Amino acid sequence: MKKGTKRIEFKIVAPQAETVYLCGSFNNWSESSDPMEKHGAGTWKKIKMLSGGTYEYKFLVDGDWTLDPECHDTTPNEFGTENNVVYL
Numbered sequence: 490m491k492k493g494t495k496r497i498e499f500k501i502v503a504p505q506a507e508t509v510y511l512c513g514s515f516n517n518w519s520e521s522s523d524p525m526e527k528h529g530a531g532t533w534k535k536i537k538m539l540s541g542g543t544y545e546y547k548f549l550v551d552g553d554w555t556l557d558p559e560c561h562d563t564t565p566n567e568f569g570t571e572n573n574v575v576y577l
Contacts, residue, residue, distance in 0.1 A: 495541070498534060498535070499557070501525075506550050508550075511546065513545055515544050540577070543574060544574070546573050547573060556572075560575065562575070
């Protein structure tokens with residue numbers, strides 16, 4: 490692990506989902522570079538190693554942009570909706 494990086498686990502419960510991707514400022518909002526892995530009871534998880542800073546993110550659940558229901562920090566985005574924010 491590089492000095493100054495933190496192991497962050499992102500997760501969302503979406504039992505009916507076929508695909509879930511983690512998208513955010515840490516991967517240039519890529520809709521394919523961070524697929525999430527489905528675990529028991531429909532919880533999807535992804536581990537990221539991130540340097541200190543502030544990052545915006547959302548989940549792409551079966552093609553629908555979805556906020557993280559467990560994260561209450563949000564900020565408006567250019568599309569008139571919101572993104573989640575994580576502070577490291």
